[in-house]
Structures are given as C-alpha cells and as structure tokens.
Amino acid sequence: MWHDVGAADEVAEEEPISVKVADQEIGIYRVGGKLYAMEDICPHAYALLSMGFVEGEEVECPLHGALFHIPTGKCLAEPADRDVATFPVREENGRIMVEV
Numbered sequence: 193m194w195h196d197v198g199a200a201d202e203v204a205e206e207e208p209i210s211v212k213v214a215d216q217e218i219g220i221y222r223v224g225g226k227l228y229a230m231e232d233i234c235p236h237a238y239a240l241l242s243m244g245f246v247e248g249e250e251v252e253c254p255l256h257g258a259l260f261h262i263p264t265g266k267c268l269a270e271p272a273d274r275d276v277a278t279f280p281v282r283e284e285n286g287r288i289m290v291e292v
C-alpha cells in the first residue's frame with residue numbers, strides 16, 4: 193500500500209527526514225536527486241539513522257558509527273550486524289509516496 197509521507201522538497205541531499213508509516217520508522221533520503229526509503233532504527237541499539245551523518249550513498253549511525261548503504265540497506269560496518277529494510281519510494285505531484 194502506498195502512503196503519502198510529505199512534500200518532496202522537504203528532503204534535500206544529505207538532509208534526510210524521518211517518517212512513521214504503519215508503525216514503522218522510515219528514513220527518506222535524497223541521493224543524486226533520487227529518493228530512497230530505508231528502515232530508520234539502527235539494528236545495533238536504538239538510534240534513528242536519519243539523524244546520522246550522510247555522505248554519498250552511505251549513512252553513519254549517530255550513536256556508534258555503524259555504516260549503511262542507503263539504496264540497498266546493506267550494513268557496511270559494525271557494530272550493527274544486519275542489513276536494514278528498504279522500501280519502494282517515488283515522487284508524485286510534489287509528494288513523497290512510500291510503499292509499505
């Protein structure tokens with residue numbers, strides 16, 4: 193099911209936002225002009241990845257520095273030990289639509 197989670201122009205490069213859809217925290221990122229949606233809770237402890245440091249296609253957890261690949265959710269560096277989910281996302285009439 194697709195959900196409208198906000199205005200597309202709220203998400204700038206390296207300035208993700210966090211949204212809640214169907215009880216799930218999701219980070220919305222813009223990388224190279226394209227939107228990506230990725231599970232927002234770090235699997236290591238509890239931190240919002242969208243509050244972390246974004247560089248290119250990677251985000252670093254603000255708490256202990258685990259690294260994730262935004263387009264795929266792949267965990268690239270410890271201390272997190274699993275990948276995170278990603279979700280289909282698209283822009284439609286200036287809105288962000290996420291499928292959950």
Ligand code: FES
Pocket residue numbers: 234235236237238239253254255256257258270271272
């Ligand atoms: S909470 Fe993210 S690395 Fe520890």
